[in-house]
Amino acid sequence: MATFQVSTIFPLRDSSNQKRIPKGVVIVATNNAPNGKVSPLTSLPKLPTRSLVEGLDMKTGAYKIPSSTVQKEIDSNPTIHSTNSALHSSAKLCDPVVMSEIYAIMEVVADRVEMHKNIGAQRDNWNHLLLSSINVITLTAATIAGIAASSTASAGVPFTALKVSSALLYVAATGMLVVMNMIQPSQLAEEQRIAARLFKQLHSQIQTTVSLQNPNTMDVKEAIEKVLALDRAYPLPLLGEMLDKFPKTVEPAIWWPQQKQLSRRGVPDQGIEGRLANRSNSWSAKLEEEMTEIVGVLKSKDVPEYLRLTEIALKINRILAISGPLLTGLAALGSAFLGCSTFGVWSGMVGVIGGALASVVNTIEHGGQVGMVVEMYRSNAGFFRLMQETIEANLREKEVGRRENGQVLEMKVALQLGRSLSELKHLSVFSYGSKLF
Template identity: 60%
Template sequence: MTILQSSSFLNFVPSTSYNYCCKRGLIRATINIPRIKTGKISLPNLQSVHEQEYSTIVNNDNLVDIQLSPATTRTHMLNGPDPLVIEKLYAIKEAVADRVEMHRNIGEQRSQWNSMLLTSINGITLAAATMVGIAASSSGDSVLGLKMSSTLMYLAATGMLTIINTIQPSQLAEEQRKATRLFQDLYNQIETTLSIGHPSGIDVKEAMDRVLALDKAYPLPLLGVMLEKFPSSVEPAVWWPQQRRRQTKSVNNDNWNGWNSKQEEEMREVMGVLGRKDQEEYIRLGEKALKLNKFLAMSGPLLTGVAAIGSAFASHSPHGSWAAMLGIVGGALASVVNTVEHGGQVGMVFEMYRSNAGFFQYIKESIESNLRETETERRENGELFELKVALKLGRSLSGLRNLAAVASLKEEHLDEFASKLF
């Protein structure tokens, strides 16, 4: 006989089937578990626990069946997240947060370098040109002082322009802005991994590899490890580690893990458009920006150097008048060139094109890595991966599929780009 008490203590008596009627509802209980004795707990056999089910009553008004799976609970307890793995991920997360702040601060600093040096060098250059003009139209002892002052100012401007054109502060600031965004993205991914639960050692290794790859792609120091500002050819920026074979992490329980032959073909077409259109276009624009930046970087110091020579020989003589004109015009042109280069932030534009080409390269490698994996269980879930690609390209799922359909026609003059963001 079963007694139902308000203290929620149940003393079960084994039986095959038991029905109890009361005036408020019908209670049915199917019981297949051993007797629980007072003062001693008898645990069932683990093999039989897997098949056990029982039902109980939540209230007296409705009959509620609750089916428990003790084997699942036991597996969850045994295979729970490793505390050491969680601690490692939190340590990486803290380091990534620190890098976000470092790159943000240094990016702001280098952006200020660009504006302050631009203003200072233009001020020095224009002041020197003014002194040359005054010296050419004056006579007396003050002429020598004006010529010496303008020559020294031109030489100082030449040295400063050489330095600023070598380090390219606007390009440095863009590198730090890009690094800040990528480290913030990594920080968000680690947070997502921790919130979903069950992180593994693979997650720790992947996070560490991404941190080191970002450190290498966007270094903080200037001396020794600074990225080359005038490379011989434009290569896409690479800030991700080498793609490795994934472990089995299928979201669905089917054998295809959300993939099918049609989706694979669509991803191949999208990858082809990214390489033929988007990446190629940004590499072409990057080459133009690089050539312009090289020309401006050489022209600025050359003009101030010529202006310094002209200011040194400025006088009332016929040859001195030409020298004075050279000093004045050279200084004015140097200010214009410096304004176009650093005021227009041509180095930043080049870095932006290079980074965008790297972004498309990253998507291409991600698609290729998944398609190259013959075991679909080791791929990223197909539906989730398609959604990520569509969001990164600024498209809807239907828009991404339409792009693949148009690209599959093998039209040579396809005007549509894969990305809608850049």
């Protein structure tokens, strides 16, 4: 015989007449009895089920805990209370207006990436097309000058036509070379490639901020400042805002806003144990000493070395930029004085040899993309300067909790320098040893 006790929590209904079965009854099922025998329950004590019944959601079958009970548990448990406070503060930080601003900035940054990428490809085409065109014009003028020099002035009209044509082609090549050397298309293309890469990096940084935490107004302001700093460092237009291609003093590229005081972002309170564990923020005296030595290496070796290479490349580029138009100009004068008895054969030699040398110089300068090399070295110096300022900004901050996490910063510095963590420590030890000796 099997006995089924009807719980007072779940009221049973008869399928035929939909009547409630009274509380406190037992249904006894046997193999011999045709019908269930119902008997009142008299021996079992009465269970305190009133509070459970009050908390039961009859429609969904879910049990609802009374709010007063939950509040008492939260107040009595400090861990739950701190976690609940953190969740409430996190919800307050998630401002829909701030999120809209962040996504608007991300759209602008993504658009900048495409713009700089397209303009970089266009200016790279300028370099190739102008180089080919000027070399063809120059070599054609030299060929015509050679043909004119081999003929005599008594030839009449053909000689004069050849002489004038050669001189005009040289003048046109000289003007195009002056413009090309002023704007340096290869350097312009490199600027746009670097800008596209940096804007893409900024886009990834904003995505990481949105993924790991709730952005606030400080994040929005910081992102806007970075966008404007990149626009100033690598402008899109040529007229009026183009970077000086032949500066008097060489400075590293600066594409970031001024390093300000570090601000600690709002994070949930992790309780007493969490605060004790994160009090050092993964910083130690040994790590500070290591970062100080790395700053010294960057300041004394890497940044000056790349600035020195930039100066060398800039000097070579300046010499080539002056020599090209000068040679084509002399060749134009030589072609103009062809057949003049005063200069004899020298006019023809200057007209032909000057054009040939101008083509060689132009190919070395723009085919070798010396302007691109200048911008590459300048950008590398800026990269090491940014790393130096980032580490110094963390070291200047006296409150360790406001710094960037020491372990994360160490890993980033090691990867950016192309070294492992052990190699980074060896670098700092080597730098310290070199100072001693």
